[in-house]
Amino acid sequence: MLHIFHDYLHAKFPITEQEFALIEQVAIQRRLRKRQYLLQEGDVWKYDAFVCKGLMRTYRVDDKGQEHIIQFCPENWWTGDRQSYVTGEPARYNIEAYEDSEVILIPKADFREIRMKIPALNNFIFDLLERSFIALQNRVNSNIMHTAEEKYAQFLKTYPDMSNRVPLHMIASFLGITPETLSRVRSHQLKK
Template structure:
């Protein structure tokens, strides 16, 4: 699975063979079965995780036992709890596999060394962080300003493959609505086509 990550890196940055070898030397491959945790609430997150294969979700559970999906990740996406990684505080989130998945992990210490040692890698990481910040802003704006139907249409437009890979109840949670509301919206949307 490292080859998937290697291909991703080659599309993002120009590296020398020795830089590529250095990155590979600190990478750890992690396989998850469907429903297996990558991170559990209360644990400290210590990695930068690249998804080479599969689909994962980040979510929290409130005091009533309700799940609140914060985000999804699929091939060529990065996953983790940045707050826990940077602060060393226990995570408020769970991350588990929606499908059998394979990841490439880097400890924080090794990742920091790579960004210090390899300028092109550092530039790639900064670009990823900027895109992530913009995506978070867009998600907040959509949550605050769109109707339930607009949220769903926006979701399927931005993430067309997700609707077939992710259970509807998880999508509903991500969009901040009940599964029943999502089912009704999906039915209405199909009738309009």
């Protein structure tokens, strides 16, 4: 599992083997079966998590018991609850494996130390956060200026492979529409 992370980092910025060893020392490897949880609402999230394999979903449950998916996280992406991570508050999100997965966890304090020792890593993480920010902003955009149909079309364009990996009702949840509406939007698009 670690070699995937190793290759990923090497592809992203120059990192020596000595530097990678620092990460290796503190990395926690975790295998998750489908439906196992990485984080449950109420717990405090204290890691940086890299998904080597599989697919995680982050969701939240509202007062009516409805699930709302905030993020899909496939292999080679990072996941976690940044709000809980930063503030120390209990998480409002659940993170669950939707496929059998392999995840590397790096405890917050360790990761901070290592980032300070490896400036290139620190810069990379900064870039990553910047890109996540941009992605989120585009999503807000999509939410406030598009109809259900346009949002779905944009989803397909932005995450083309995701549509094969998760059921439609989860895509609906991610988009903030009901499964019925998504179903109708789709049958409408077919007619074109």
